[in-house]
Amino acid sequence: MASPLADKLRPRALEDVVGQSHLLAPGQVLRSIIEGGTIPNMIFYGPSGVGKTTVANIIANKAGKKLYRLNGTTASTADIKEIVSQLDTFEGRNGVVLYLDEIQYLNKKQQQNLLEFIENGSITLIASTTENPYFYVYNAVLSRCTVFEFKPVEPPEVQRAVERAFRVCAEEYPGLTVEDGVAEHISFSCGGDVRKALNAVEMLVLSAVSSSEVPVATLQAAKEVSQRSSNRYDRDGDVHYDLLSALQKSIRGSDENAALHYLARLLDSGDLISPCRRILVCASEDIGLAYPMAVVVVKTCIDAAMQLGLPEARIPLAEAVILLCTAPKSNSANVAIDAALADVRKGKYGDVPPHLKDGHYGGANKLGRAIGYKYPHDFGGWVEQQYLPDELRDRVYYHFGQNKTEQAALAYRHQQRAPKPEQK
Incomplete structure (x- = not known):
């Protein structure tokens, strides 16, 4: 059976590798390591078809050690043990190089079997993965390797x-x-x-x-x-989260053109739910109280998109994205609730002040519940009294944002709490 053209043309020297100049150009770290002849344990991380296996093969061919190859999709614990057993043979006297493709598919136990021999230098590991190794590779293996990121080729x-x-x-x-x-x-x-x-x-x-x-x-x-699109996408991989992150950060940064670009990439891949959720989050997290109606409008757009489905869903979602990009921004509500949660998680909550406790049951007065509570509506909408627990009585979580809506609310707050003639 004839080899695929891609295999026939696989580069045999670094000079023939296309792309990855940030790793392989003269003077770059990986290039220097390869030319130096001393091979450390390495993990090559990046999408498919960008040269990870090619570079690993070139490095392995330069090594003066016995070379073994495994693929994480098919390798078993027995395969790993068989390689380890070769360390006591004549061929393994100088150690071995293990090229392990798709290491993310090995389970924790399989990866642990390599640890001792990686650490003492008997096995030199060159692994490749399309998934983020910081999520999928066992920490003990990761700590003994240098990670090099390969990027899509221009x-x-x-x-x-x-x-x-x-x-x-x-x-x-x-x-x-x-x-x-x-x-x-x-x-x-x-x-x-x-x-x-x-x-x-x-x-x-x-x-x-x-x-x-x-x-x-x-x-x-x-x-x-040619395949229909150059759009890389994997709903469970890094690209998925990178696109969603870029979408939200573009909205937060008021760049509607960038936001529409990332939305288009998500929709082009057939993913409708993920951008809908992220856009709805943006309405509260990044626009928030600067334009409180944004979440209402965005929710309506998302409901329309979900009812329409693709491709028509792109229209209300584009409306929502442009609205959020061009709206004033405030994260004051987000910051406020996070600050409150931080106190609660540190155990700073204290007892509810007695006058705020529930008094709607027999015997509440005997327990001192709800005594002394001032009903704000009896005082024109606001009356001074303590609401936070004693331990937190002076804590401030919310700070009014520097936008028209929140500044108007702040002005109302000052007006509401200004001393009234009858209270002097």
Whole structure:
């Protein structure tokens, strides 16, 4: 069975790797480590198709140690024990390098089996993962490794790999021609995934060769074989939370264009519920008392979106996002409740003042409940009396925000509590 084009073109030297210049450019830490020849325990973290396995292979090939490969999706405890058993053999006398792909799929016990040998240097671990290792890798393993983050490859860098792939294909299929714009389109449509781009090249070439004696890779065909969108998304992964975080921070920062961009990426992936929840949170957390009606309007937009479903849901959600971006901002309510919760969690709550306790039962007066309570409406809406427990009587949680609505409320507060003639 013929190897996929992506495997045939897998770089064998660092100079052939596209992208990851922040790691592999001359003078960068990872490049220096590789060239230095001493291999520490490492974890490569990043999305699929960006060179993690390629770089790991290059490093492993440079090592003067026995190389073993495991994949976390299929590896068992027995596989790990078999590798450990090789440490006492002639081949393992200098230690071994274990390249462990998709380490996040190993359970805690499997990862623990490696600890002793990683720590004493018998096994050098080079692991790769598409998931955040700080969430999915056992802490004891993580603390013994250096994490390097791989990023999606930029389109110009992907295009280098795509053009190289077409040159290789042209050698195999003489007469193959490629229309202008094909390489660029594939490079931009792969979402920074070089493997995806090379797979698209392979499909395009095979289609052209099978359909004509004079094979031509056309732009129209490239659009058909390329995946629909470059949008990376995983509802359970980092990208999901990164997009939601970017959406909220863009709303908070009053940048409606950025917020609409992140909303579009979430909706384009088919996720409707997550952005709805986050937008509703923003209405209270970030706009809050500066525009109290925002949460009412946003809730209405979200209800409409949920009833409509996609694609029409995009319209009321866009309204909600633009409204929140252009509205005045206040987090005073959020700060206030967090401050109150902090006191409660520290055990600072005290007893409810007696005059505030429930007095609607027989014997309440004998217990001193509700005695001395002043009914504010009998005093024009406000009367001075203590509401907080004695231990917290002077505590201030809420501070009026510097926006029109809250400043109007503050002015009313001052007016309400100003001494009245009859109270002098």
